[in-house]
Amino acid sequence: MHHISASYRVFLTINYVVLTILALLCLFPIVNLLAISFSSSSAVSSGSVTFWPVDFTLSSYSYILENNQFLGSFGTSMLRVVLGLSVNLILTILVAYPLSKEASTFRSRTVYAWFFVFTMLFSGGLIPGYLVVKETGILDSIWALILPGAVPVFNVLLMLNFFRGLPRELEEAAWMDGAGHLRTLWSVYLPVSLPSIATVTLFTVVGHWNAWFDGMIYMKSPDEYPLATYLQSMLQQMSLQTATVSLEQAELLTQVSNRTTQASQIFLSVLPILAVYPFLQRYFVHGLVVGSVKG
Known part of the structure; x- marks a missing residue:
């Protein structure tokens, strides 16, 4: 059994903690955008949205997908x-x-x-x-x-x-x-x-x-x-478009804002990439040349 020294255990612990913090720092903005996309425009304008939707609504996605x-x-x-x-x-x-x-x-x-x-x-x-x-x-x-x-x-x-x-x-x-x-x-x-x-x-x-x-x-x-x-x-x-929309569309526009639609656009655009990336990830980790040449 390979002996792991106490100093190496401390290094691993610090390494995992630092990497976890960095991963959370990268994840928090994405979670915040997701929460904004599902929140009402008034909640977003008041700055009350952090990492959970406030006044949950699909109005931003409806506004984008209705066309x-x-x-x-x-x-x-x-x-x-x-x-x-x-x-x-x-x-x-x-x-x-x-x-x-x-x-x-x-x-x-x-x-x-x-x-x-x-x-x-x-x-x-x-x-x-x-x-x-x-x-x-x-x-x-x-x-x-x-x-x-x-x-x-x-x-x-x-x-x-x-x-x-x-x-x-x-x-x-x-x-x-x-x-x-x-x-x-x-x-x-x-x-x-x-x-x-x-x-x-x-x-x-x-x-x-x-x-x-x-x-x-x-x-x-x-x-x-x-x-x-x-x-x-x-x-x-x-x-x-506000001056040329129907009454139903005008009511929808009152529930969305530039920030909510921007957040919705980001996720609509990134979803296909997120679907493709897992299938390519394994090739970044494993090399296929190792062992191809026999002595």
Whole structure:
């Protein structure tokens, strides 16, 4: 039995206490927002809401969900995530694999690497980007939200560094068995790169789901807005809709406020991410390369 000294027990105790306090500090703001979203506007305005709803009500969620555009925006965001993840992941892998090779194998590797790094430091700007999207004919379509960022360079760097850290014996064994680059990538690199792929997947899903500015620029019709853009526009138009609503809607507006609707929007936006994250979490903890090379 491994002996645990008294000093080490004290260290573990202090460590657990500090980590618990940090976890609670991160959790308290979320609980407070949840309580605000389920509280009445008067209770929130008076500052009486802390970590439990006061005058429990679903008015904020009803105000957001009563518009049929919400479901359409939700579907647009889901489609954007599916298509965007597929395009980003395929291009990220196809770019990272050759750039992970040594200069002796891929002579132009340095040139291409600096080409991609340059795009991280400089961009054409908002207006040239809009003109490119317009002239390519994808304006006001789902592809306008996907193709401009089809190759996320930061994710390429993550995948590239992971590929470079893989044992070269794996690739050499595949080449001795007659495998080419595509077979080596598909059968050797990808199976042992699930932790890196899971990380890139999470970054891509969160990025597409939370993006709202490009939807505001590239989508002419509000009916084509993704969810994040729709929620942002709802917040901006809330103060302008009071004079043109029905009596029933006006009564609902008296029960909500900017703070309650903001809290509701946050939770409506974060729920899909919370549903996806547990399925990817295990890949951040366990590495699949250990033991893949036998001596």
